[in-house]
Amino acid sequence: xxxxxxxxxxxxxxxxYDSLVPDRHDPITSAAAIPGVTEPHPPAPATAAPRAAEPRxxxxxxxxPGVTEPHPPxxxxxxxxPATAAPxxxxxxxxEPDPLTPATAPQxPATAATxxxxxxxxEPDPLTxxxxxQRLATATAAPGGLGRRDLLTRAAVIAGGAALIGAADxxxxxxxxxxxxxxxxxxxxxxxxxxxxxxxxxxAPDHLIVHHMAFPNSTDYSLAHAFQxxxxxxxxxxxxxxxxxxxxxLTISRGGYVMEGRNRTLEAIxxxxxxxxxxxxxxxxxxxxxxxxxxxxxxxxxxxLWNALVQTLAWLCxxxxxxxxxxxxxxxxxxxxxxxGDALYAxxxxxxxxxxxxxxxxxxxxxxxxxxxxxxGPRTLGDHGPAVGATEPRP
Numbered sequence: 001x002x003x004x005x006x007x008x009x010x011x012x013x014x015x016x017y018d019s020l021v022p023d024r025h026d027p028i029t030s031a032a033a034i035p036g037v038t039e040p041h042p043p044a045p046a047t048a049a050p051r052a053a054e055p056r057x058x059x060x061x062x063x064x065p066g067v068t069e070p071h072p073p074x075x076x077x078x079x080x081x082p083a084t085a086a087p088x089x090x091x092x093x094x095x096e097p098d099p100l101t102p103a104t105a106p107q108x109p110a111t112a113a114t115x116x117x118x119x120x121x122x123e124p125d126p127l128t129x130x131x132x133x134q135r136l137a138t139a140t141a142a143p144g145g146l147g148r149r150d151l152l153t154r155a156a157v158i159a160g161g162a163a164l165i166g167a168a169d170x171x172x173x174x175x176x177x178x179x180x181x182x183x184x185x186x187x188x189x190x191x192x193x194x195x196x197x198x199x200x201x202x203x204a205p206d207h208l209i210v211h212h213m214a215f216p217n218s219t220d221y222s223l224a225h226a227f228q229x230x231x232x233x234x235x236x237x238x239x240x241x242x243x244x245x246x247x248x249x250l251t252i253s254r255g256g257y258v259m260e261g262r263n264r265t266l267e268a269i270x271x272x273x274x275x276x277x278x279x280x281x282x283x284x285x286x287x288x289x290x291x292x293x294x295x296x297x298x299x300x301x302x303x304x305l306w307n308a309l310v311q312t313l314a315w316l317c318x319x320x321x322x323x324x325x326x327x328x329x330x331x332x333x334x335x336x337x338x339x340x341g342d343a344l345y346a347x348x349x350x351x352x353x354x355x356x357x358x359x360x361x362x363x364x365x366x367x368x369x370x371x372x373x374x375x376x377g378p379r380t381l382g383d384h385g386p387a388v389g390a391t392e393p394r395p
Contacts, residue, residue, distance in 0.1 A: 179318040179359060182311045184250070184266060185259045190227035192263070193234060195245035199264045199275040204320050205288040208313060209280050210348065211248065211331050212340040214378035217294040221255030221304060229293055230259050236382045237278070243395040247278030247387055248289040250312065256304030258312055261291065272319060278395030281386035283334045288316065291384075296341030297377060298370075310351065314358035324355040325363065337385025338375040346370045 213233065218225065234246045241247075248261040249269075260266050261277075268275045279289030290312065292305055301309070317324050330348055331339035338345075346368030356363035378384065388395055 190230045197244045226253035226257035248291040256308040282389030296344035335386045338377045339384035
């Protein structure tokens with residue numbers, strides 16, 4: 001998607017966000033048909049006079065093309081049967097009975113449908129976490145049993161897929177269009193402080209909340225800056241707000257880097273669950289919050305951040321089985337706050353549309369118009385509105 005318009009957007013002005021043989025052993029040829037080779041004569045009866053000369057021996061089978069071995073001698077009174085060679089089985093046929101199939105049941109031939117079934121069983125899920133254990137689907141025999149070659153094919157494909165993607169859930173049904181998970185940097189990678197208490201894992205979210213962080217719109221798009229951003233946010237939430245850890249589940253920098261926020265977030269997502277956070281007052285028990293670096297009351301996020309946000313939301317919608325049209329909301333949809341900013345909030349319809357497109361769902365894009373909401377804006381650094389409700393547990 002092209003870079004969004006720079007600068008400030010005038011109030012009331014519509015904004016847009018542009019954005020797969022014959023058998024190898026022929027019947028033995030008569031001696032007359034092989035140059036230089038004569039037919040061996042059968043031995044004479046015991047009373048017959050000895051022959052004046054011995055017949056020329058046949059050349060070894062390895063040196064005579066088309067001949068495997070000479071015919072054994074036959075008795076003088078029995079005519080020699082015509083020379084024939086039993087055809088060798090086709091190299092792709094299976095002569096050995098399948099151990100999974102009853103002895104009386106013939107092995108079904110391989111079909112295109114069989115191959116498609118094997119590939120669909122082994123198709124990996126691109127969703128990968130460093131903390132998620134690898135699970136493989138239990139192999140079961142299809143009706144009639146799978147042949148030895150089918151079992152070996154299945155094992156090879158699954159092993160190859162697992163080796164390529166690492167820890168993956170191969171048992172989960174897949175969508176028609178695969179959704180690529182974003183690269184999420186872990187807390188260990190950005191050097192997070194230990195929380196004063198571990199986060200609580202709760203049920204899967206039903207809504208995904210888009211926030212702006214109410215931090216400066218930095219032009220440093222580096223990974224080092226993104227890591228520092230996560231540390232600054234954690235320090236603010238722990239030292240100033242008095243929380244046990246970072247409040248939100250995920251953070252996206254203006255350079256487009258996605259980072260784990262609250263402790264145990266990736267662990268919970270890997271189990272298709274969530275952690276109880278501190279990002280939307282009175283709604284933390286059923287929502288997952290994404291903080292986007294910057295302040296977007298009049299400006300729009302840079303392209304890198306926008307694209308990372310679309311990818312992250314598509315990944316989460318696919319993971320949790322959510323509809324982008326209803327699951328993607330802004331902080332202000334629950335609390336009295338300008339968050340995620342008038343400019344970014346106006347682009348939520350287009351954001352939902354692009355996420356739906358990434359999922360292969362039909363959705364019409366709409367341009368939002370930026371208007372002054374009159375809702376409370378940031379008062380201090382990092383103030384994006386109410387994050388913890390009065391009846392919610394201390395974060």
